[in-house]
Amino acid sequence: MTAFSDLMAFVRETQALKEVQGRLGWDQETVMPRGAAPQRAEEMAALEKVLHARKMDPYLVDLLEAVRREDAVGRAQIREIRRETERARKVPADLAAEITRVTSLAQGIWAEARAKDDFAGFAPTLAQVLALRRLEAQALAGEGGDLYDALLDDYEPGETGASLDAMFAAMRPRLVALRENVLGSGTVPPALTGDFDPARQMVLAETCARSFGYDFDHGRIDRAVHPFSSGSGLDSRITTRTDPENIFDCLYSTIHETGHSSYEQNVDRAYLLTPIGRGCSMGVHESQSRIYENQLGRSRGFTSWLYARCRETFGEIGVDGPEAFYAAVNAVCPGYIRTEADEIHYNLHILLRFDLERALIAGDLEVPDLEAAWNDRFAADFGVAVDRPSNGVLQDVHWAVGLFGYFPTYTLGNVYAGCLFEAMRRDCPDWEDELAAGSAAGPTAWLRERLQRHGALRSPRETIEEATGGPVTVAPLLDYLDAKFGALYGR
Structure with a gap:
C-alpha cells in the first residue's frame, strides 16, 4: 500500500x-413522515459530526503530508481533499452539526409557512x-475576509461576489432592453388550457427524462414541494x-433536474466515491440543468415532439x-415564480436574490x-406587486436550508450554458432534428464526452473552457x- 492508496481508501x-x-435528505423531502422531523434533525447532526471528525482526523492530515502524485487525476484528488480538509478545520464541529440540525428542521417549517x-x-x-451561517462565514473568512465570498467558495470555487457582480452588471442592460422590446411588441403568445391530471403529468415527465438519457437503473423520480436532485x-x-x-412546471422542472442528475450519472465510474467523482461546482452543474431545460428542451425541435406527446396524454x-x-413554451411574462x-426574466430573479443575500450576510439587511x-x-x-409570500420571499427553499451563496450559480450556469450551446451547435449540426424525433442522444453525448465524464477533475472555468475551446463570456x-426572442416576438 502507498500513502495515496491509503488516503483514497479513507476518503472513499x-x-x-x-x-x-x-439519502437522508432525499427521504426527508419525499417520503419521511412529517412527525419524524425532530428525530431526523438529530440524525443529520450526528452524522455531520462524524463527517467533520473524519476531515479533522490526524491520520488524514499525516497522509496528506506524505502523499505525492504527478498524474492529473491524482493531483486533482489531492487538491479537492486538501480544500475540504482546510475548510473543515476552520469551522468548529459543534457549529457544523448545529447548522445541519437547524437547517434540517427549517425545511419543514419553511414548507408549512409557504403553504400558509x-x-x-x-x-x-x-x-x-442566518446567524449560524454568518458564524460559519466568519470562521472561514478569518480576520478581514469577505463573509459572502467565504460562503460562495463552497459552491463556486474561484469566484467572488465582486467578480459575479461585474458579470451580472454587464448582462443587465441587454436583458432589460430585450425584456422591454419583447413586452412592448404587442405579441400575445397562446396559453395552454385543459385538464392536466397530475398522475398523467408524472408519466409524461418520466418519458421526457428518458428522452434526455436519464438512467432509471440508477435513478428515480419522486414528488417534492421544491424540485431537486x-x-x-x-x-x-x-x-x-x-x-x-x-404542465410546464412539472415537465420543465423534470428536464432541469434530469440535467443535474445525468451529470452525476455520467461522471467516469473510476472516480466513484472520490472527491472528483461529482460535479465540479454548482455553476457548472447549473449549466447542465439549464442547457437541458432551455436550449434543448425549449427548442423548436423538442417542443414539436413534446406537443404531440401532450396531445396524446391530455387531449385538447x-x-x-x-x-x-413552441410560442406557449417560450412565453415571456414577468411572473412571480423563479422556477417557472x-x-x-429568470436571470433578473437571480440578480434580485443575489443582491438581497449579500446584504443579509453583510448585516446590511436583517430578516x-x-x-x-x-x-x-x-x-x-x-x-408587478407581490401578492403573497409564497409568490415572493417564501417561494424558494434555499435560504431555509442555509444555501447562502448558491443563488448566483444559477445565472453563472446560464452563462456557461450559453458558451456550451454555441460550441455544441458547431459540432452537432443535426441536434434539432434529433430532438424533433424525441431523442437528445447527440447533444447529451457531446455534453457527456466534453464535460460530464470529467467530474471535478478541473476547476469550474477550466471545465467550461476545455469543453468549448474558448473563454467564458456572457456574449x-x-x-x-x-x-430566439427577437424571432418569436418580431423584434
Whole structure:
C-alpha cells in the first residue's frame, strides 16, 4: 500500500457516509413522515459530526503530508481533499452539526409557512439559520475576509461576489432592453388550457427524462414541494412537482433536474466515491440543468415532439399546432415564480436574490426587513406587486436550508450554458432534428464526452473552457436570447 492508496481508501469511506447523509435528505423531502422531523434533525447532526471528525482526523492530515502524485487525476484528488480538509478545520464541529440540525428542521417549517403564506411565522427560524451561517462565514473568512465570498467558495470555487457582480452588471442592460422590446411588441403568445391530471403529468415527465438519457437503473423520480436532485454515481435521484393547471412546471422542472442528475450519472465510474467523482461546482452543474431545460428542451425541435406527446396524454390543450405550442413554451411574462420564469426574466430573479443575500450576510439587511425589501425590489425589477409570500420571499427553499451563496450559480450556469450551446451547435449540426424525433442522444453525448465524464477533475472555468475551446463570456448567452426572442416576438 502507498500513502495515496491509503488516503483514497479513507476518503472513499467519508464520501460513502456523505452519500448516506444525502439519502437522508432525499427521504426527508419525499417520503419521511412529517412527525419524524425532530428525530431526523438529530440524525443529520450526528452524522455531520462524524463527517467533520473524519476531515479533522490526524491520520488524514499525516497522509496528506506524505502523499505525492504527478498524474492529473491524482493531483486533482489531492487538491479537492486538501480544500475540504482546510475548510473543515476552520469551522468548529459543534457549529457544523448545529447548522445541519437547524437547517434540517427549517425545511419543514419553511414548507408549512409557504403553504400558509406566513413569513412572520418563518422569520425566527430564518434568523437562526442566518446567524449560524454568518458564524460559519466568519470562521472561514478569518480576520478581514469577505463573509459572502467565504460562503460562495463552497459552491463556486474561484469566484467572488465582486467578480459575479461585474458579470451580472454587464448582462443587465441587454436583458432589460430585450425584456422591454419583447413586452412592448404587442405579441400575445397562446396559453395552454385543459385538464392536466397530475398522475398523467408524472408519466409524461418520466418519458421526457428518458428522452434526455436519464438512467432509471440508477435513478428515480419522486414528488417534492421544491424540485431537486440528490446523489451521485450509481444512485442519482430527482424530484419534481405537479400543478393541475400548469404542465410546464412539472415537465420543465423534470428536464432541469434530469440535467443535474445525468451529470452525476455520467461522471467516469473510476472516480466513484472520490472527491472528483461529482460535479465540479454548482455553476457548472447549473449549466447542465439549464442547457437541458432551455436550449434543448425549449427548442423548436423538442417542443414539436413534446406537443404531440401532450396531445396524446391530455387531449385538447388549448393550442393548435407545434408552432403555437413552441410560442406557449417560450412565453415571456414577468411572473412571480423563479422556477417557472422565462429565459429573459429568470436571470433578473437571480440578480434580485443575489443582491438581497449579500446584504443579509453583510448585516446590511436583517430578516424582519427582508419581505419588504424583496417586495420593493420585485416591483422595481418586474413592474408587478407581490401578492403573497409564497409568490415572493417564501417561494424558494434555499435560504431555509442555509444555501447562502448558491443563488448566483444559477445565472453563472446560464452563462456557461450559453458558451456550451454555441460550441455544441458547431459540432452537432443535426441536434434539432434529433430532438424533433424525441431523442437528445447527440447533444447529451457531446455534453457527456466534453464535460460530464470529467467530474471535478478541473476547476469550474477550466471545465467550461476545455469543453468549448474558448473563454467564458456572457456574449453567447445574450446573443442566443436576442436571436430566439427577437424571432418569436418580431423584434
